[in-house]
Amino acid sequence: MIKKIKKEVGCSFKENIQYMDQTLPVEKSFDIIRREMEIGGKESVFYYIDGFIKDEAMLKIMDSFLSITAEDLPQDAETFSKQKIPYVEVDVLKCFDDILRNVLSGTAVFFVEGYDAALCMDCRSYPARGVDEPDKDKSLRGSRDGFVETIVFNTALMRRRIRDPHLIMEMTEAGQSSRTDIAVCYMSDRVDEELLNNIKSRIEKLEVDDLRMNQQSLAEALFKRKWFNPFPKFKFTERPDTAAACLLEGKVVILVDNSPSAMILPTSVLDMIEEANDYYFPTLTGMYLKISRTLITIATVFFTPLYLLYMQNPQWLPGVFSFVMVRDQINLPLIWQFLLLELSIDGLRLAAMNTPTMLSTPLSVIAGIVMGEFSVESGWFNSEVMLYMAFVAVANYTQPNFELGYALKFMRLMLLVLTAVFNLYGFVTGCILVLCFLVFNKTLSGRNYLNVKIN
Numbered sequence: 001m002i003k004k005i006k007k008e009v010g011c012s013f014k015e016n017i018q019y020m021d022q023t024l025p026v027e028k029s030f031d032i033i034r035r036e037m038e039i040g041g042k043e044s045v046f047y048y049i050d051g052f053i054k055d056e057a058m059l060k061i062m063d064s065f066l067s068i069t070a071e072d073l074p075q076d077a078e079t080f081s082k083q084k085i086p087y088v089e090v091d092v093l094k095c096f097d098d099i100l101r102n103v104l105s106g107t108a109v110f111f112v113e114g115y116d117a118a119l120c121m122d123c124r125s126y127p128a129r130g131v132d133e134p135d136k137d138k139s140l141r142g143s144r145d146g147f148v149e150t151i152v153f154n155t156a157l158m159r160r161r162i163r164d165p166h167l168i169m170e171m172t173e174a175g176q177s178s179r180t181d182i183a184v185c186y187m188s189d190r191v192d193e194e195l196l197n198n199i200k201s202r203i204e205k206l207e208v209d210d211l212r213m214n215q216q217s218l219a220e221a222l223f224k225r226k227w228f229n230p231f232p233k234f235k236f237t238e239r240p241d242t243a244a245a246c247l248l249e250g251k252v253v254i255l256v257d258n259s260p261s262a263m264i265l266p267t268s269v270l271d272m273i274e275e276a277n278d279y280y281f282p283t284l285t286g287m288y289l290k291i292s293r294t295l296i297t298i299a300t301v302f303f304t305p306l307y308l309l310y311m312q313n314p315q316w317l318p319g320v321f322s323f324v325m326v327r328d329q330i331n332l333p334l335i336w337q338f339l340l341l342e343l344s345i346d347g348l349r350l351a352a353m354n355t356p357t358m359l360s361t362p363l364s365v366i367a368g369i370v371m372g373e374f375s376v377e378s379g380w381f382n383s384e385v386m387l388y389m390a391f392v393a394v395a396n397y398t399q400p401n402f403e404l405g406y407a408l409k410f411m412r413l414m415l416l417v418l419t420a421v422f423n424l425y426g427f428v429t430g431c432i433l434v435l436c437f438l439v440f441n442k443t444l445s446g447r448n449y450l451n452v453k454i455n
Contacts, residue, residue, distance in 0.1 A: 052125060058123055093120050105179075105181075106126075132144045179259055184203070213235070265445060337380075360375045396408075
């Protein structure tokens with residue numbers, strides 16, 4: 001683990017190089033390159049990471065250094081950076097902490113004999129995949145690009161959409177070992193200053209060794225959730241157009257290096273069920289889709305518990321709905337049928353995720369048909385229960401947030417168990433608990449899911 005080092009670069013070239021050689025595992029780690037070179041009759045040593053540097057750019061820069069004579073060599077590092085380095089991104093560093101961080105981040109740093117500072121050139125070439133449309137946040141219309149694992153590319157994708165000087169992207173880092181780059185993006189003329197200061201203060205005060213899971217680790221460190229409340233605290237998106245739209249609404253967007261998604265604050269339940277198509281369709285169509293998604297989301301929570309409640313109390317069922325009654329013999333209690341099917345659906349989902357792409361669709365269809373047909377014929381499940389659970393399984397995919405889907409699933413399971421055990425009183429208690437989970441689910445902005453301020 002590299003700790004904060006306050007040591008300054010001295011005038012002794014040998015001491016500076018000796019300190020760098022002792023701190024960096026130059027001999028043990030093959031990808032840390034140490035390159036000696038003579039510039040204007042003076043010794044110099046370059047340090048950089050193999051795989052990050054643009055070879056063509058470095059060759060041209062080094063070629064220009066070889067043409068420097070002793071008479072042309074400036075007296076100090078600042079003048080050298082201005083007159084002799086034919087490159088755009090150049091810094092003069094005097095603190096070894098900054099030097100080591102830059103080297104391990106991929107920039108090229110070199111020392112020149114007689115200078116009391118190091119020169120840093122950002123010649124990085126980021127390893128990254130293509131900017132393709134995200135698999136999860138698909139849109140029928142609009143752009144087809146998505147965030148990648150490189151933070152600089154992600155900021156550029158948003159900057160391309162918002163060419164406004166009020167768009168601020170502040171770079172910081174977290175994790176003593178990982179030193180992960182974090183970009184806090186906001187519109188200075190629209191953002192909630194209290195929220196922004198709260199976010200930046202929390203990031204600055206983070207005392208973590210590393211961000212193992214990148215964005216998720218940052219989210220957990222920023223706001224520790226209560227284990228019994230499964231509702232997500234943050235909204236995530238892999239679409240730069242959605243992130244740009246949120247910025248223009250006055251929200252704060254947080255990008256983490258190595259993570260192909262953006263974290264958006266503040267968040268309410270309406271933000272969670274929103275998707276990219278809502279921005280591209282006409283107002284009436286977008287509102288209809290949003291209302292439909294909201295109603296279906298509510299139905300996924302209460303549909304099966306209500307059905308179980310009426311099956312336990314058939315005398316409450318209106319005559320017009322008598323056709324929903326279970327006609328076949330019930331060999332297994334309905335509550336156990338619902339719970340087993342909930343588990344089976346998750347098993348099918350996990351199997352589809354881990355199945356090779358070319359086989360996932362046919363195997364999922366075959367498994368669904370075989371399980372559905374023979375489980376009913378064998379007497380394990382009733383056809384009505386299978387129908388309603390099939391609706392719930394499909395309806396879960398109408399809203400884009402994966403974490404919210406499982407939070408609603410846990411609420412549904414709680415309602416099913418309470419209804420099965422305590423009948424009507426259990427159902428009413430479960431509804432109150434669901435409302436409490438929403439009302440008291442405090443987010444980083446200090447508001448709950450209904451966008452009400454919590455003291």
